[in-house]
Amino acid sequence: MWAELAVVGVKLAFVLAVMLTTVPIMVWVERRGSALIQDRLGPNRVGPFGLLQPVIDVVKLLTKENLRPEGVKTFLYLLAPVIAIAISLSTFIAVPFGKDSGLELFGQPVDGFIVAPNLNIGVLYIFSIASLAVYSVVLAGWSSNNKFALFGGIRAAAQAISYELAMTVAVVGVLMSAGSLNLQQIVDAQTGTWLGSLPRWNVFPQLLGAVTFMVAVFAETNRLPFDLPEAEAELVAGYHTEYSSMGFAAFYMSEYLHMFVGASLITVLFFGGWNLPWIDIPLNGWAGALLSIAVFATKVALFMWFFVWVRWTLPRFRYDQLMALGWKVMIPLATLNILWVGVGLALGYF
Amino acid sequence: MVTYVFLAAAALAVIFAVLTVVPRDPMINVLSLVVLFFSMAAIFAILGMDFLAAIQVIVYSGAILVLFLFVIMLLNIREVEAFGSGRRWQALVGTLVAAGIGAMILVIAGLLLPEQGSVLPGVADIGTAVPIGKALVSTHLFAFEFITLLLVASIVGAVYLGKGEDR
Amino acid sequence: MTPAELVPVPYTWVLALSAVLFAIGVVGVLLRRNGIAIFLSLEIMLNSANLAFAAFAYRFAAGHATAGAALDGQIFIFFVIAVAAAEAAVGLALFIVFHRLKDSIDVDRANILRW
Numbered sequence: 001m002w003a004e005l006a007v008v009g010v011k012l013a014f015v016l017a018v019m020l021t022t023v024p025i026m027v028w029v030e031r032r033g034s035a036l037i038q039d040r041l042g043p044n045r046v047g048p049f050g051l052l053q054p055v056i057d058v059v060k061l062l063t064k065e066n067l068r069p070e071g072v073k074t075f076l077y078l079l080a081p082v083i084a085i086a087i088s089l090s091t092f093i094a095v096p097f098g099k100d101s102g103l104e105l106f107g108q109p110v111d112g113f114i115v116a117p118n119l120n121i122g123v124l125y126i127f128s129i130a131s132l133a134v135y136s137v138v139l140a141g142w143s144s145n146n147k148f149a150l151f152g153g154i155r156a157a158a159q160a161i162s163y164e165l166a167m168t169v170a171v172v173g174v175l176m177s178a179g180s181l182n183l184q185q186i187v188d189a190q191t192g193t194w195l196g197s198l199p200r201w202n203v204f205p206q207l208l209g210a211v212t213f214m215v216a217v218f219a220e221t222n223r224l225p226f227d228l229p230e231a232e233a234e235l236v237a238g239y240h241t242e243y244s245s246m247g248f249a250a251f252y253m254s255e256y257l258h259m260f261v262g263a264s265l266i267t268v269l270f271f272g273g274w275n276l277p278w279i280d281i282p283l284n285g286w287a288g289a290l291l292s293i294a295v296f297a298t299k300v301a302l303f304m305w306f307f308v309w310v311r312w313t314l315p316r317f318r319y320d321q322l323m324a325l326g327w328k329v330m331i332p333l334a335t336l337n338i339l340w341v342g343v344g345l346a347l348g349y350f
Numbered sequence: 351m352v353t354y355v356f357l358a359a360a361a362l363a364v365i366f367a368v369l370t371v372v373p374r375d376p377m378i379n380v381l382s383l384v385v386l387f388f389s390m391a392a393i394f395a396i397l398g399m400d401f402l403a404a405i406q407v408i409v410y411s412g413a414i415l416v417l418f419l420f421v422i423m424l425l426n427i428r429e430v431e432a433f434g435s436g437r438r439w440q441a442l443v444g445t446l447v448a449a450g451i452g453a454m455i456l457v458i459a460g461l462l463l464p465e466q467g468s469v470l471p472g473v474a475d476i477g478t479a480v481p482i483g484k485a486l487v488s489t490h491l492f493a494f495e496f497i498t499l500l501l502v503a504s505i506v507g508a509v510y511l512g513k514g515e516d517r
Numbered sequence: 518m519t520p521a522e523l524v525p526v527p528y529t530w531v532l533a534l535s536a537v538l539f540a541i542g543v544v545g546v547l548l549r550r551n552g553i554a555i556f557l558s559l560e561i562m563l564n565s566a567n568l569a570f571a572a573f574a575y576r577f578a579a580g581h582a583t584a585g586a587a588l589d590g591q592i593f594i595f596f597v598i599a600v601a602a603a604e605a606a607v608g609l610a611l612f613i614v615f616h617r618l619k620d621s622i623d624v625d626r627a628n629i630l631r632w
Contacts, residue, residue: 138419451536
């Protein structure tokens with residue numbers, strides 16, 4: 001039993017280490033990337049190419065005065081950022097990030113490069129935990145004793161639950177073609193080629209579902225163009241107005257963590273997870289596993305860059321446009337995707 | 351080992367049920383109910399019903415309670431009253447009735463034969479999505495469609511009630 | 518059929534938990550004046566009923582001859598959850614209307630038939 005726990009512990013430590021180091025890297029990517037897009041230099045004073053900028057940012061956030069305004073309800077105020085980070089970390093345990101071909105560690109089978117293996121309701125587990133992310137926003141808004149924060153909280157919660165529906169319905173097409181809710185089986189179903197030349201990733205037969213899912217993930221993670229809840233020009237800072245230093249750092253971190261989980265979900269569900277596009281080498285042993293983890297990491301990194309790219313390119317949606325898009329456009333499109341996939345499966349094309 | 355997890359989940363459920371009922375702050379009540387639903391989902395998972403555990407969290411914690419939170423925020427509901435204030439007779443009768451019902455169920459449960467039960471999932475994968483999905487569209491199709499109608503009716507009703515009557 | 522010693526959680530324990538939760542829910546419904554709190558206690562009661570269904574479905578899940586009972590139990594829980602969702606939506610809309618009229622959600626104020 002201790003060997004099993006040790007294996008799970010190693011996987012968990014690896015995942016946590018990767019996720020928590022991704023946050024400072026993303027801070028740097030965001031600032032230099034935005035500078036690149038806006039045709040200016042980014043931070044370039046601290047370290048070569050400004051690479052130590054996130055370190056300085058962390059120091060700044062840690063040493064800022066930790067204000068707590070009068071009238072906030074302390075318990076809820078402190079609980080909100082904790083929930084934000086805990087939810088984003090808990091979602092990732094059901095995401096497979098590498099190919100396991102019967103490897104062993106400490107004498108125990110590794111049982112898949114996924115912290116919670118053989119979860120036969122994998123996709124549902126992820127959506128159930130992700131739907132709890134609304135609470136952090138709502139509690140932050142409510143407990144802050146501040147009208148702007150409350151409005152930001154209500155808007156963020158309404159946006160989150162609207163796009164959650166579109167997200168879940170868009171995934172049904174993937175579930176239909178893979179025949180299982182288990183994420184490892186969904187990734188395994190995306191090996192090989194389709195129609196002879198395209199890789200059998202779910203994005204090619206289900207383009208509509210993929211686009212709907214990606215837009216919904218943007219909305220769920222409160223990234224532009226859907227970041228009205230934290231828009232500076234509209235609501236001061238939205239639901240995290242009254243948070244300073246560590247509280248703000250926690251929300252900031254949780255946004256990047258949610259982005260990471262969103263990007264890895266897009267990769268696993270629609271872009272073949274750790275499958276290489278056309279090359280068909282058997283990924284055996286530890287070398288194959290490392291190669292598959294590297295492929296997964298590359299795809300996730302590309303999607304994280306895509307998130308940053310879209311943020312600095314598109315303007316923000318107004319709140320009523322956002323809600324109209326979510327209910328009147330996304331959900332019908334996702335339902336249409338189900339119809340499309342159903343017809344395709346029945347006729348034998350997918 | 352599983353027994354301990356069950357006992358922990360059950361203890362958590364009872365504690366947070368009491369925290370849902372007794373404190374005056376409606377936010378505390380809703381958040382305790384979230385934890386209660388989580389422990390119920392854990393119990394469903396222990397009994398081998400994975401799909402239901404996920405559905406319980408998605409629908410109850412993730413949707414219904416968010417609705418409650420919205421209403422609390424929109425109506426700005428603060429604490430209303432103390433537990434049982436102004437209702438002394440009802441407090442006594444109510445507690446007796448509740449204790450009575452609880453005791454009755456416990457006695458009946460004690461009289462039941464404890465010998466049956468399944469082992470954890472793996473023996474019969476009856477709790478996963480596939481058998482439930484198949485049953486929903488074959489044996490229970492009428493009820494499934496009827497629930498769809500019920501949900502649509504409730505959405506229409508809620509929207510109409512929420513809009514106000516001067517439209 | 519698995520003998521009692523090998524079953525990790527006897528289904529009677531689950532029923533006992535369901536009884537305790539039901540009792541707590543009943544106390545909440547009877548003793549709170551806040552409409553939201555009454556609704557929450559009602560949800561506790563619905564959940565305890567779900568637990569009772571789950572206990573019996575678990576009891577009958579052993580052996581594939583009676584697996585249908587396990588499935589029926591789970592489907593019934595599914596329907597109870599769906600109905601609870603519908604009921605919560607309409608009930609909260611009613612609370613909002615009530616608040617508009619009386620500016621309070623104290624259910625002791627809902628004491629006349631009109632307005």
